[in-house]
């Protein structure tokens with residue numbers, strides 16, 4: 001198995017190695033991986049640049065008039081992308097459409113350059129999918145199950161067996177691989193789901209709530225594992241979750257959805273960049289300071305227990321200093337704000353929409 005990204009040029013998303021050659025970046029490197037993938041036809045796909053996933057005005061209305069996706073236009077690039085939103089925001093629906101398992105009511109979706117409605121079968125061969133819910137057969141071993149999933153993804157029998165072993169080793173289940181899945185803990189079952197997503201040498205991983213049901217230690221271990229897979233195999237990964245605080249630390253980008261609509265899609269750096277606002281906190285006299293700053297011509301508004309002032313130039317700092325001094329207030333904090341990721345959602349969690357727009361607008365003023 002590779003311990004570091006490959007030295008040779010990376011294959012483009014959607015591009016399979018030709019028959020008779022080992023894939024350029026095998027997820028799991030075994031001797032069998034170097035044998036021709038005889039069951040899998042050569043797939044002649046275009047070489048494309050990112051985005052890895054692209055949706056345009058994607059809408060899904062379930063029977064009973066339930067709108068799960070509502071005109072979602074978004075793209076996902078390489079690296080680890082968090083698909084974040086409250087329960088019911090539409091994350092699983094989006095993933096199922098991307099896999100060609102559900103048809104959209106309107107709009108289009110592409111994965112690795114392939115249309116999700118027309119090329120669902122091909123996409124499912126290229127993409128490793130870890131479903132949200134437990135769907136594992138309890139009375140067979142992890143080895144048998146993951147090997148079977150390898151066969152389903154088109155691997156010959158020997159290669160499927162070897163890759164299953166490597167895949168289970170990679171997720172930390174090597175010792176326990178001959179135990180029946182029904183005897184596994186929740187954390188081990190989640191790892192089996194991840195192993196079966198990896199076994200087919202995917203070009204993209206879609207992980208739906210991978211930390212579901214895990215205790216804090218198990219969640220950390222799963223997140224570290226996902227981060228390691230992203231780094232070592234250099235394949236794009238989408239992690240759907242309703243726990244922003246949890247996944248933000250392993251993500252390069254975030255796509256935030258609410259009620260089937262896009263709230264914001266951006267890199268983590270952009271989410272946390274310095275804003276053009278000053279945060280001012282005094283131990284007492286906040287209201288008086290607010291009035292004084294406004295009287296001196298600054299745009300000021302409350303933010304939690306502090307005040308936020310738009311930076312109009314160097315003189316803004318002087319005006320704040322002079323105002324605090326004139327009122328004789330104990331200044332406890334004066335800093336240029338950095339955006340917080342949780343500002344996408346009011347109160348810091350999905351389902352509690354949104355201070356970000358408000359803060360952005362204040363910056364722009």
Ligand SMILES: Nc1ncnc2c1ncn2[C@@H]1O[C@H](COP(=O)(O)OP(=O)(O)OP(=O)(O)O)[C@@H](O)[C@H]1O
Nearest residue numbers: 062063066068085086087088089090091092093094
């Ligand atoms: N088969 C279905 N029939 C009718 N409504 C559905 C169906 N599947 C999902 N929904 C509804 O569509 C909306 C989006 O559900 P979805 O499962 O995509 O959200 P989610 O963000 O993945 O949430 P969760 O993490 O709780 O699964 C919800 O209101 C849900 O009740």
